[in-house]
Amino acid sequence: MDRTLSFFCTVSVLLFISPSNSQSTFNCSRASYYGSLDCPASYRGACGYTDLGLQINGGDVAAVHRLYRGGTGCGACYLVRCTYPQICNTDGVNVVATDFGVGDNTDFILSARSFAKLAQPNMASQLLAYGVVDIEYRRISCQYPGSNMLVKIKEHSDYPNYLAIIVLYRAGQKDIVDAEIWQEDCKAWRKMRKPYGDVWDMENPPKGPLTIRCLTSGDDGQKWVQLSGVIPSNWQAGVTYDTLVQLD
Structure with missing residues (x-):
């Protein structure tokens, strides 16, 4: 097997995040978002992923604050759920930490795409209007079927x-x-x-x-x-x- 791959091959590898072997309890925090559904923000990223930080996991990524841990937290995967039952779904969204970010007492700054996935069907625009929401989260296992490091x-x-x-x-x-x-x-x-x-x-x-x-x-x-x-x-x-x- 040829070890050399182009960068464009790496971005085509899909990230699958599984809740197996995950933390059993949720932590409470808050989350906001960056960019928009129509026009994602330009990206550099403190983790060093460059443009891959916008594409990994299908764009379901987040900047983290306390979880960044001096960069050690880069690449970690989390299940994030909004706690407003009238507007949020119960599934939440699985994200990978690709950047550092500080918000309004937030642990997560999600991509707009990921933030919208917290909402119930047809309620994404209402949720995005909140800007910042209460959440619960836990770390979960990252899975890459068929892919090596x-x-x-x-x-x-x-x-x-x-x-x-x-x-x-x-x-x-x-x-x-x-x-x-x-x-x-x-x-x-x-x-x-x-x-x-x-x-x-x-x-x-x-x-x-x-x-x-x-x-x-x-x-x-x-x-x-x-x-x-x-x-x-x-x-x-x-x-x-x-x-x-x-x-x-």
């Missing part, structure tokens, strides 16, 4: 002197809290830096195919996940590589 080389990387990566399509409820690259000539792991969001980088990375390991953290503790030879020796900025593995 992908490592994208950030566009501002500079071969061979500077490498910045982001790990996309992580299943389950695992956070990545550390990342290292194996340096073969020294027989040692070199720690990567986390400059912002979900991005990991390194000045003067090792030569040759690069093996990365990520420290994941979840309810069952912490575990290193090794991605052997995932980045080729002639890596290129903007290119996405298939890890051939997926989180449990």
